Amino acid sequence: MQLRNQWLILTMLTVFLTAGSALGADVAKIGVVEFQRLFENSDAGKEIKAEITEKGKKMEAELKEKGAEIEELKKRLEREALVMSKEMREEKEREFRIKVNDIKTLQKKYEAELQGIQKRLMKDLQEExxxxxxxxxxxxxxLMIMDKRGVLYSPSTIDITDEVIKKFNQRYAKKEKK
Known part of the structure; x- marks a missing residue:
């Protein structure tokens, strides 16, 4: 009986202590950040987008130029095919196929290069x-700040993306001045 009373008192004491500390505890402060919006609206993100776009346009212009050369070569080959010998025509067709493959290889190289640049710049942005x-x-x-993509629902009141963009831009501006 005495053991039962002791357990009862111990249990009640535990419940009151736990309830008291839970009621007196601060509310957990949670925030979410939308990285896509941060990328699109921050100064660094805009700069990265502009740099990638500029490099992409240069690469595209070069590919178009090489494509025009190949198109011209194809037209010339079609015009002169009738007056060429069979061996000469086969040689020119082989050269044409090599050039087409070269441009495809160059295009893949440029795509990989752009992806590498984007990945590197985005990694730096994400670390900062x-x-x-x-x-x-x-x-x-x-208590916790999470990426918005992993959250199924959150009220807009806990979205701190604008605050992050503001502080990030301040930090980025100081970095750019140095």
Whole structure:
């Protein structure tokens, strides 16, 4: 009986202590960040997009130029095919196929190069963004800050993307001045 009373008292004490600490605890502060919006609206993100677009246009112009050369070669081959010997025609057709394959290889190389540039620049942006988010999390007393893509629902009141963009742009401006 005495053991039962002790357990009852211990259980009640545990419940009151747990309930008291739960009621007195601060509300957990949670935030979400939408990285796509950060990329599109931050100064660094806009700069990355512009750089990738510029490089892509240069590569595209070069590919178009080479494509026009191949098209001209094809037309010349079709015009002169009737007056060429069979061996000469086969040689020119082989040269034409080699040039077509060269341009396809160049196109794949450019695509891989652009993807590599984008991946490198985005990695740098993401690392800097995570540092800013870490600062905001610590200074703002957040329990957790998550990527919006992993969240099925969140009220707009916990979206801190605009705050992250603002601090990131401030940090980026200071970095650019140096």
């Amino acid at each position: 963004t995570l540092e800013v988010i870490d600062e905001i999390g610590k200074s703002g007393g957040y």
